[in-house]
Structures are given as C-alpha cells and as structure tokens.
Amino acid sequence: MAAGACAVGLVVVGWLALDVPAAQGRDVAILHGFTGLDRPRVNGGLVTVGRLVDPVPYALGGLACIAVAIARGRPWRALAVGAVLVATGVSAQALKHAFAEQRFAPWLGYGQIDAASWPSGHATAVMTLALCAVLVAPPAWRGVVALLGGGCAIAVAYATLALVWHYPSDVLAGFLLAGLWVSLAVAVLQRVEPEGAAARRALPSERLVAFGGLGALAAVAVVVAASDGVAQYATARSTLVAGAMTIAALALALVTSVAVAE
Numbered sequence: 001m002a003a004g005a006c007a008v009g010l011v012v013v014g015w016l017a018l019d020v021p022a023a024q025g026r027d028v029a030i031l032h033g034f035t036g037l038d039r040p041r042v043n044g045g046l047v048t049v050g051r052l053v054d055p056v057p058y059a060l061g062g063l064a065c066i067a068v069a070i071a072r073g074r075p076w077r078a079l080a081v082g083a084v085l086v087a088t089g090v091s092a093q094a095l096k097h098a099f100a101e102q103r104f105a106p107w108l109g110y111g112q113i114d115a116a117s118w119p120s121g122h123a124t125a126v127m128t129l130a131l132c133a134v135l136v137a138p139p140a141w142r143g144v145v146a147l148l149g150g151g152c153a154i155a156v157a158y159a160t161l162a163l164v165w166h167y168p169s170d171v172l173a174g175f176l177l178a179g180l181w182v183s184l185a186v187a188v189l190q191r192v193e194p195e196g197a198a199a200r201r202a203l204p205s206e207r208l209v210a211f212g213g214l215g216a217l218a219a220v221a222v223v224v225a226a227s228d229g230v231a232q233y234a235t236a237r238s239t240l241v242a243g244a245m246t247i248a249a250l251a252l253a254l255v256t257s258v259a260v261a262e
Contacts, residue, residue, distance in 0.1 A: 084128060088178050126153045
C-alpha cells in the first residue's frame with residue numbers, strides 16, 4: 001500500500017510540475033521564497049549540506065548500511081539495501097532524461113535550472129539513505145535513526161532549493177521515488193525473512209510521529225525566520241510556508257512508515 005501511494009504521488013507530482021501552468025507558478029513561487037536563505041555568510045554551509053549525498057559520501061553511506069545489516073546477521077536486508085541503492089539511482093536518472101523539460105523562472109535570468117531536473121537526484125539519494133538506515137537499524141535505535149534521517153533529508157532538500165539546484169516538485173518526486181523502492185523492499189523482506197527477525201519497536205509509532213512532527217515544524221520555523229526576505233515573503237504569501245511544510249511532512253511520513261513497518 002505504501003509503495004502504491006508513492007507511485008500515485010509520483011505521477012501526480014510529475015503531472016502538476018510538468019503539465020499544469022498554475023502548479024508550475026506555485027513551484028516557482030516556493031523556490032523564490034527559499035532563495036532568501038542563501039546569503040554570503042551561510043552559502044558555504046548550504047553547499048556543504050547539499051553535497052552530503054554526492055557520489056562518494058552516498059556510496060559510503062550505502063556501504064555503511066549494508067555493513068550494519070551484515071553485522072546484525074540480516075543478509076536479506078543487506079541485499080535489499082544494495083538493490084534499493086542501485087534501483088533508485090538508475091530510475092532517477094531514467095526519469096530525468098525521459099521527462100526533461102525546460103521550466104522557466106523569469107527572475108533566474110540566464111541561470112535557469114537544468115531541464116533534466118525532475119526528480120531531484122539529491123532528494124532521491126538522501127531519502128534512500130535515510131530509509132535504508134531505518135531499515136537496518138537495531139530496534140532500540142530505529143526511532144532515533146528515523147528522526148535523524150528525516151531531519152537530514154529535510155536539510156538537504158531545503159539546501160538544494162536555497163541554492164536553486166532544483167524546484168520543490170523535484171524534491172517531492174525524489175522523496176516519493178525513494179519511498180516507492182524502499183516500500184517494495186520492506187514488502188519483500190516481510191515475506192522472505194525468518195519469523196521474528198524484526199524485534200519489537202523501541203519507540204511506539206505515536207511517539208515517533210509526535211517527535212517528528214515537532215521537528216518538522218521546527219524546520220519550517222527555521223526557514224521562515226532565517227532571513228528578513230523569507231519572513232516577509234511568507235507573511236505576504238503562504239506559498240513558501242505550505243511548500244516547506246509539505247516537504248517536511250512527506251519526509252516524516254516516509255521515515256515513519258518504514259519504522260513502524262518493522
């Protein structure tokens with residue numbers, strides 16, 4: 001059911017982002033609001049956060065997840081993580097080229113975002129690592145890993161938008177693509193792993209959702225308060241706040257769905 005929901009969401013986001021002018025206008029407006037975060041004194045930090053899922057750190061993170069699964073005696077999970085890492089990367093690149101379309105934001109001038117930007121490879125990669133980390137984490141750490149992974153995914157997403165590397169719809173699509181593949185992996189693991197392989201959750205799902213919700217709201221508050229320009233934009237129009245909350249809520253929903261499925 002989770003995989004199906006992600007697939008439907010991916011189709012809807014793609015349709016709105018690439019074929020509906022009104023939705024494209026909202027996409028551009030949200031992106032414009034996020035650019036208020038990129039100021040000279042924080043630009044270096046934003047770039048560092050955005051590059052946390054460059055090929056080398058992404059590969060190291062994936063290998064770490066596989067190593068944890070093997071160390072815990074979960075070979076099926078190690079195999080699932082490896083398959084997901086490959087599937088998300090290949091499918092993201094395939095979708096980028098299949099649906100490449102130049103979207104135009106007048107205020108970007110000659111610095112328009114690449115036509116092959118949907119879905120975001122950065123968002124796909126960071127959410128894939130976050131969900132794989134939850135998948136292989138010991139039960140006692142699963143809740144904490146889910147919250148930290150969701151927080152990292154939100155941070156990378158916001159950084160890529162502030163740096164104008166992607167549109168918000170690219171980020172949402174990347175999250176959904178990662179959620180689709182990991183949900184399929186969870187469904188397979190529930191059928192092939194020995195009974196009792198997944199122990200009791202350390203954090204009840206209700207507490208995980210509550211803590212994650214507070215963290216997501218805090219992330220949105222940071223975006224709104226980070227600069228006068230962003231705050232003024234958010235006050236004048238609710239588009240930025242709605243976009244930031246949607247990204248944070250989707251990240252929370254995905255890490256929670258994997259955590260509670262275990």
